Amino acid sequence: MDAALFSPAGYNADFLEVPLPFPVPLAGTLIRELPYTHFTVLLDPARRLAIATGVNIDGDHLVAVERGDDWHLDSRVPVYEQAGEAVYARNDLDRGHLVRRQDPVWGDTVTARRANYDTFAYTNAAPQAGAFNQSKQLWLGLEDHVLTYARTNGNRISVFTAPVLSAQDPTYRGVKIPQAFWKIAAWTTTADGSTVLHAAGFVLDQSPQLEDIDLDTVRAPARMDSNPPPLGPYRTYQVPIVDIVDLTGLNLAALSEADVYAPDPTIREDTDRRTRWVELIDTAGIHL
Secondary structure, three states: OOHHHOOOOOOOOOOOOOOOOOOEOOOOOOOEEEEOOOEEEEEEOOOOEEEEEEEEEEOOOEOOOOOOOOOEOOOOOOHHHOOOHHHHOOOOEEEEEOOOOOOOOEOOHHHHHHHHHHOOEHHHEEEEEOOOOHHHHHHHOHHHHHHHHHHHHOOEEEEEEEEOOOOOOOEEOOEEOOOEEEEEEEEEEEEOOEEEEEEEEEEEEOOOOHHHOOHHHHHOOEOOOOOOOOOOOOEEEEEOHHHHHHHHOOEOHHHHHOEOOOOOOOOOOOOOHHHHOEEOOOHHHOOO
């Protein structure tokens, strides 16, 4: 299936009861806007990775579709602007879905199958640590947890996800490998005739323990046949959405205003932002 053969609608800002615009970078930032079935990717052509993705999830109409493994380049974008198979070959890096495979797979059968295929575009992937652990499972299950919470309120959520693209990320095979990822889930509730938007922000940290590695080695450009930079175990945090704004430079005003997480008011704003983050061990620690 070729993306050029159809015109997918992409992320729908009116999917929830309250309009929710797609996050956008600062004016003047060069991006490629790529609509897919029920989701959109904003690609940073210089980094060859997404700067933001947004998906609409209709929990009442999800369809079970055979997974497949049809990773492919997007024909709408030059090959040199995409991090493709060469980054992941012969190493322990995972092609980490940004928009999770199951999330846009809803609607009629044809639409659901097309959405499933679309999620395997390399523009919707970023290198992630291959080792599976409990915190990775938690990160992968955040959408399910929020959907369960939202089930009594229309069972619809919109989710935004992307790597944190830092200039300090180590380079491997010509691609800077992200050390962190962010995710924001948004949903609405209705009471007394009023509909209210809610949002929750999360950060996944896969940076290694810096005291255990040689930073000069990590930050040096890697050769084609060398090992990828070390990645640490997944650590998942619930964070104030304003901190995600600081990390990404994206306009997340509507989401920040709807943030359900209020950090400890005794923590000064000029301290290290991580003192305001809550590390999650399981879903019981998530504040919604």
